Structure formats: C-alpha cells, structure tokens
Amino acid sequence: MNQLTEKSVGCPYCGQTINVLIDPADLNQQYIEDCQVCCKPINFLVSESVNGELGVNVYSDDEVY
Numbered sequence: 001m002n003q004l005t006e007k008s009v010g011c012p013y014c015g016q017t018i019n020v021l022i023d024p025a026d027l028n029q030q031y032i033e034d035c036q037v038c039c040k041p042i043n044f045l046v047s048e049s050v051n052g053e054l055g056v057n058v059y060s061d062d063e064v065y
Contacts, residue, residue: 005054012060014038022046022054 004021011018016037026046035042043059 007054007056009042009056009058011035011037011040011042012058012063013040013042020044020056022056024054027054 004023006019007022008017008019010016013035014037016035018036020033023046027048028046030043030045032041032043034040041061043061043063045057045059047055047057049055
C-alpha cells in the first residue's frame with residue numbers, strides 16, 4: 001500500500017503555508033485543489049527527486065508550468 005506524504009506548500013495566491021497530503025500514485029500527475037485559506041484553485045504537480053523523495057510544485061492558474 002502506498003503511504004501518503006505530508007508536505008507544506010505556499011499558496012501562489014495568498015502566500016499562506018498550507019499542509020497537503022501527497023499520494024505516490026500521483027507521481028508526474030497534475031491536479032487542482034482549492035487553497036484551504038483563500039479557496040482559490042492551486043495547480044499541483046507531483047514529482048520525485050533523485051533520491052526518491054516525493055515533492056510537489058504549486059502554480060496559480062495564470063502561471064506557466
């Protein structure tokens with residue numbers, strides 16, 4: 001079973017730090033979640049580092065990724 005990984009990310013809209021759960025099954029996937037503070041849609045892109053650690057990049061709707 002895949003274990004969820006908790007990560008802290010900064011909202012690209014309001015700048016608040018929020019905690020999100022990352023599923024290893026979402027590797028190299030893009031999805032959208034609303035910010036827990038300002039409710040604007042954040043684009044998430046899940047990736048894996050060279051050492052195998054999961055990471056996530058976040059973007060606003062008007063940013064290119």
